[in-house]
Amino acid sequence: MAKDQAFVTLATNDNYARGAMVLGRSLRNHNTTRQLVVMIGTQVSQPSKEVLEKIFDEVRLVDVLDSGDTAHLALMKRPDLGITFTKLHCWALTHYSKCVFMDADTLVLQNIDELFDREELSAAPDPGWPDCFNSGVFVFKPSNETYGRLLEYCAEHGSFDGGDQGVLNGYFSNWATADISKHLPFIYNLSSIAIYTYLPAFKQYGGNAKVVHFLGETKPWSYTFDPTTQMVSGDVKEAPTQHSFLLDWWTLYSASVVPLLAEEYGDQAFDSGC
Amino acid sequence: MAKDQAFVTLATNDNYARGAMVLGRSLRNHNTTRQLVVMIGTQVSQPSKEVLEKIFDEVRLVDVLDSGDTAHLALMKRPDLGITFTKLHCWALTHYSKCVFMDADTLVLQNIDELFDREELSAAPDPGWPDCFNSGVFVFKPSNETYGRLLEYCAEHGSFDGGDQGVLNGYFSNWATADISKHLPFIYNLSSIAIYTYLPAFKQYGGNAKVVHFLGETKPWSYTFDPTTQMVSGDVKEAPTQHSFLLDWWTLYSASVVPLLAEEYGDQAFDSGC
Ligand SMILES: O=c1ccn([C@@H]2O[C@H](COP(=O)(O)OP(=O)(O)O)[C@@H](O)[C@H]2O)c(=O)[nH]1
Ligand SMILES: O=c1ccn([C@@H]2O[C@H](COP(=O)(O)OP(=O)(O)O)[C@@H](O)[C@H]2O)c(=O)[nH]1
Ligand SMILES: [Mn+2]
Ligand SMILES: [Mn+2]
Numbered sequence: 001m002a003k004d005q006a007f008v009t010l011a012t013n014d015n016y017a018r019g020a021m022v023l024g025r026s027l028r029n030h031n032t033t034r035q036l037v038v039m040i041g042t043q044v045s046q047p048s049k050e051v052l053e054k055i056f057d058e059v060r061l062v063d064v065l066d067s068g069d070t071a072h073l074a075l076m077k078r079p080d081l082g083i084t085f086t087k088l089h090c091w092a093l094t095h096y097s098k099c100v101f102m103d104a105d106t107l108v109l110q111n112i113d114e115l116f117d118r119e120e121l122s123a124a125p126d127p128g129w130p131d132c133f134n135s136g137v138f139v140f141k142p143s144n145e146t147y148g149r150l151l152e153y154c155a156e157h158g159s160f161d162g163g164d165q166g167v168l169n170g171y172f173s174n175w176a177t178a179d180i181s182k183h184l185p186f187i188y189n190l191s192s193i194a195i196y197t198y199l200p201a202f203k204q205y206g207g208n209a210k211v212v213h214f215l216g217e218t219k220p221w222s223y224t225f226d227p228t229t230q231m232v233s234g235d236v237k238e239a240p241t242q243h244s245f246l247l248d249w250w251t252l253y254s255a256s257v258v259p260l261l262a263e264e265y266g267d268q269a270f271d272s273g274c
Numbered sequence: 275m276a277k278d279q280a281f282v283t284l285a286t287n288d289n290y291a292r293g294a295m296v297l298g299r300s301l302r303n304h305n306t307t308r309q310l311v312v313m314i315g316t317q318v319s320q321p322s323k324e325v326l327e328k329i330f331d332e333v334r335l336v337d338v339l340d341s342g343d344t345a346h347l348a349l350m351k352r353p354d355l356g357i358t359f360t361k362l363h364c365w366a367l368t369h370y371s372k373c374v375f376m377d378a379d380t381l382v383l384q385n386i387d388e389l390f391d392r393e394e395l396s397a398a399p400d401p402g403w404p405d406c407f408n409s410g411v412f413v414f415k416p417s418n419e420t421y422g423r424l425l426e427y428c429a430e431h432g433s434f435d436g437g438d439q440g441v442l443n444g445y446f447s448n449w450a451t452a453d454i455s456k457h458l459p460f461i462y463n464l465s466s467i468a469i470y471t472y473l474p475a476f477k478q479y480g481g482n483a484k485v486v487h488f489l490g491e492t493k494p495w496s497y498t499f500d501p502t503t504q505m506v507s508g509d510v511k512e513a514p515t516q517h518s519f520l521l522d523w524w525t526l527y528s529a530s531v532v533p534l535l536a537e538e539y540g541d542q543a544f545d546s547g548c
Contacts, residue, residue, distance in 0.1 A: 012507050035539060042370065066425035124404075124454070125404035125405070126404070126472065126475075127397055127401050127402050127403065127404050127471070128468055128471030128472035128475070129401065129458060129460065129468055129471070129472040129475035129476065130400070130404035130460055131399070131460040131461075132396075132472070132475055159476040160474050160475070160477070161472075161474035161475065166478075176457070176459065176460075177412060177454060177457070177459070178454065179454060180452065180453060180454040180457075183407060183450070183451070183454075185450065185451070186403065186404055186405040186450075187405075193471075194402055195402055197401070197402030197403070197471070198400065198402035198403040198406070198435075200434050200435035200436070201400075201403035201406055201435065202435070203404070203434070204435075204440075205403070205405070206432040221498075268471070
């Protein structure tokens, strides 16, 4: 039953690949029964790819430039939207009947397999402009037809924010007004940002968080971590509440991902960040 | 028909009273067919009260401490929630069949009478924690029964954020998941904050704004204004986009409210802020 449903993420380089590894491990640790798929770009190194293969059921090289299809044509019109086109490629995974896309900068805190009860396009509101959904976590149905339409839309209208969120909100434009069941609770895509903008709400509801999303410029892998003292450091501007999620990320990364990376890199030097 | 429906706001002091005056004028300028009601506290000065009476159909003194009813009892249990109890008093306006509450720090940019097509409790999402509604604009149905229950809820559970928004979200707790028609589009309660958190979305959708809400510590009346140069000044931390809304507020205030205040204050000195 669950074989034709998958969690899907994307990593176009080794940094985001680390995020994907942690995300994949967090899904496994919470006993998902679904398949795990990571789409990777050509810049992902061989050792990273090997580690991803240990964690994910399917590692799929997505080279939009090479695809020779509508995606390639769309990309030629809008070369600025390269990674956006790569993300949209998830609709081409038609060997699955339903999927949940998750950004590589998300971390799962509880089993979230119930998301597969939802229909396309289900997503949580974006704090900041809450009539838009945040495209870091969404339920979708792979379909070549939808894929083609999305690419067309994207090539024609571009993206109002320069990324996939703008495109997807433009295409699925009735999300805010049509169907409440397509509004995922915010705890399925809790932006670390929301902690500061409305701390009392975070204190009230944040304890039930299922997915934390480290959106914005500073990603968990932008920091460094000392496993002995269990301290995250770097140019940390964030307040202590985010730190507990950040610590969760680094704890999982250092314990479950770094050993796999060390094995693959062997004698080659690599910077684990901790 | 429209006589039994009203826009309702609240001002417990002369500063918020200025906000209420501007709000009232903005509703009139956009040709509302509904009644305008302002609930005031005992601290509002006589001249302010006179001006409010020129703009609003009903100026209603709300003295929760004096009310001798359940509100008073509730307040004795939670003295910290004084203004919150005052706001909840809007449910006691049972001579109206339906109302739209609007914070005194909101400004209407287009006719919004269509809000009366919505049912209780309709409100727009709060940026920051978008599974909560923002309580700066909401549709409600006055009812002594609801009023009593709200006060009870408030006295028993308090407010998770110390204000009315926490109480109302606790009481109307299925807003996020139950009925999409109770989700007002964000442009009916566009927080000035949202401009910075997601500027591309503001550029895409902000042109349709119907109500701007100056939420947060700095209110329009915290600034000063030079009518000659049309410049707002003060400790202005905000970027230029908010300035156009702020300028709208001050333009309306200086042109339509200050003359009324000047008339009422007569020889008495008063600080108009411009
Ligand atoms: O250089 C990049 C940028 C983005 N992504 C993928 O696209 C997602 C969205 O980008 P990001 O999370 O950086 O955006 P944000 O959530 O901060 O808006 C990432 O999580 C990755 O899955 C990627 O693989 N490489
Ligand atoms: O001292 C006060 C504080 C608040 N209010 C009323 O309560 C509303 C909510 O407070 P505020 O707008 O300051 O909160 P924010 O929207 O910034 O969270 C105001 O707009 C006023 O209508 C008031 O009359 N006096
Ligand atoms: Mn992200
Ligand atoms: Mn307000």
